Amino acid sequence: MTQDVISGGQPIHAPDNLKSLLQEILQQAREITDGKVADYIPALAEVSPECCALTVATLDGKVTSVGDAHQPFSIQSISKIFGLMLAMERMGDALWQRVQMEPSGQPFNSIVQLEWERGIPRNPMINAGAILVSDVLVSHYSASKSAVRSMVRGLCNRDTVTADPRVHESEKNHGARNAALAYLMKSFGNIEADVEEVLDHYFWQCALSMSTEDLARSFAFLANRGKCPRSGQQITSHRDAQRINALLSTSGMYDQSGQFAFTVGLPAKSGVGGGIVAIVPDYGVIAAWSPPLNAYGNSARSMAMIRSLANQLGLSVY
Ligand SMILES: NC(=O)CC[C@H](N)C(=O)O
Numbered sequence: 001m002t003q004d005v006i007s008g009g010q011p012i013h014a015p016d017n018l019k020s021l022l023q024e025i026l027q028q029a030r031e032i033t034d035g036k037v038a039d040y041i042p043a044l045a046e047v048s049p050e051c052c053a054l055t056v057a058t059l060d061g062k063v064t065s066v067g068d069a070h071q072p073f074s075i076q077s078i079s080k081i082f083g084l085m086l087a088m089e090r091m092g093d094a095l096w097q098r099v100q101m102e103p104s105g106q107p108f109n110s111i112v113q114l115e116w117e118r119g120i121p122r123n124p125m126i127n128a129g130a131i132l133v134s135d136v137l138v139s140h141y142s143a144s145k146s147a148v149r150s151m152v153r154g155l156c157n158r159d160t161v162t163a164d165p166r167v168h169e170s171e172k173n174h175g176a177r178n179a180a181l182a183y184l185m186k187s188f189g190n191i192e193a194d195v196e197e198v199l200d201h202y203f204w205q206c207a208l209s210m211s212t213e214d215l216a217r218s219f220a221f222l223a224n225r226g227k228c229p230r231s232g233q234q235i236t237s238h239r240d241a242q243r244i245n246a247l248l249s250t251s252g253m254y255d256q257s258g259q260f261a262f263t264v265g266l267p268a269k270s271g272v273g274g275g276i277v278a279i280v281p282d283y284g285v286i287a288a289w290s291p292p293l294n295a296y297g298n299s300a301r302s303m304a305m306i307r308s309l310a311n312q313l314g315l316s317v318y
Contacts, residue, residue, distance in 0.1 A: 015313075022054050022066040025308045029054075035292030035300035038272040041170035044074060047291045051274070054305050057216035058284035059229045065213055072209035073289055074167050076271030077108065079205040080130040081219070081244065082148055087124075087136040088240055095136065098190055099129045101247060108254045108297055109177050111184065119188025125251040125269065128181045131191075134202040138193040144201050152208065155218040157230065163207040171203035178202065206271075212287035215277050219287075222267070222279045245279055249317075256296040264307045265316025274299040278306045280315050 015021060030052055039045035053067040087095055104122035106113050114121060114128050121128035137144040145163075153159045182199055185191045191198060210218070221228045226241035228234075236244070248267035253260040253276075260268060266286075268278040274291035276299055286309060290301035310316060 018056060018064045019066065021312065022056065022064060022309070025305050026052055026054050026066045028308065029290065029301040029305045032301050032304055035294050037274070037291040038293055038297075040272075041167065041174050043164065043167045043170050044273060044291075047073065047273075049290075049292050051289065051291055052301060053212040053287075053289040054309075055212040055216040055287045056284060056309070057213075057220055057287075059220065059224050059282070061230065063213060063216060068289070069212045072161075072211050072214070073275060073291075074164060074206070074271070074273035075208050075210050075215065075275055076206045076273040077125070077127075077130070078210075078215065078269050078271040078273075078275055078277055079148075079208050080125050080133070081248070081269055081277075082152055082208075083130055083133040083137060083205055084124045084244065084247075085236060085240075086141075086147060086151065087133045088236070088243075090140045091136055098136075099124050099132050101250075103250045103257055105255055109181070111177070111180060114181060114184055119185040119190040121185070123247060123251040125247060126254065127178055128185065131178060131182050131198060131202050132185060134205070135185075135191045135193050135198045138197050138201050145204050148205055148208075152210075152218065154231075155221070155228065155235070156210065156214040157217060158214055161208065161210055161214060163204050164209045165207075167207035167209075168204050171206055172200065175199060175203060212275070212289050215275065216285045216287040219277050219279060219285045223281050223284050225282075245281065248279065253298055254296055256294075256298055260303070261318070264303075264310045265318045266306070266310055267317070268306065270298045270302070272297050274302060276302040276306060278310070280310075281317060283315065286310070
């Protein structure tokens with residue numbers, strides 16, 4: 001028995017035995033031994049490479065999980081979506097004068113392109129772009145971290161979500177490259193607030209700790225034309241949800257975004273904590289986590305799990 005749902009006009013078969021399919025995919029992913037856990041800060045290097053989780057949250061409210069799906073982990077660059085949502089709301093179209101919407105084709109923390117392009121980051125999904133977005137938040141909110149925290153807690157319906165203070169501190173202590181990006185943008189006049197304050201916000205949001213279940217619930221609005229399916233609240237406009245999904249499709253997986261679009265075909269965002277969220281418009285969200293990363297900084301097992309599930313259920317948006 002299968003239940004038909006509609007995505008982009010195409011019926012998708014959501015199997016009743018989703019849990020056993022996820023279990024099978026998780027087992028296969030555990031056999032992948034490629035990749036290396038992020039070790040640029042001790043707090044990330046200590047996470048077990050064995051951790052593995054897969055969650056699917058569908059728009060009818062069902063959440064199906066296997067593996068370590070309740071264990072919070074460092075969401076890192078997945079937080080770039082949260083920052084962007086608030087910056088889009090605050091600045092409207094003026095935001096796109098200060099950050100572009102083009103794929104970078106470069107590693108997430110690359111500096112070279114930023115100088116060529118006179119301090120205007122390629123997109124909000126690479127570090128330079130997210131630091132620019134952090135500047136917008138620090139400049140527009142008296143308490144930018146509280147604004148992000150309360151939005152995230154509301155989205156995932158868990159009021160204990162917080163940033164890990166140890167990760168936050170060590171990001172600051174090992175943040176020379178991100179500081180270089182921020183100061184370079186400041187030198188071009190594209191950062192308004194105090195650089196240290198901007199970096200503090202950026203590192204703090206990277207240190208948010210969430211599980212795959214939290215993430216799958218949080219981003220359901222992106223699959224539902226901007227509306228949270230649980231609360232019925234319009235989180236972003238339909239147009240902004242489409243725009244965020246477009247940015248995730250072209251830039252969410254850094255310089256592997258093309259390959260991800262080709263082999264999976266879903267808007268997605270990864271973080272160096274090993275998490276990946278993928279949006280299936282009009283269907284739901286897939287969230288995966290396993291710490292070992294490939295050379296692009298994307299989790300090898302999380303990519304494999306999402307690819308396998310999307311291929312088996314025919315979930316590509318293309
Ligand atoms: N890709 C990522 O998750 C990068 C986040 C990391 N904290 C950094 O700034 O380098």
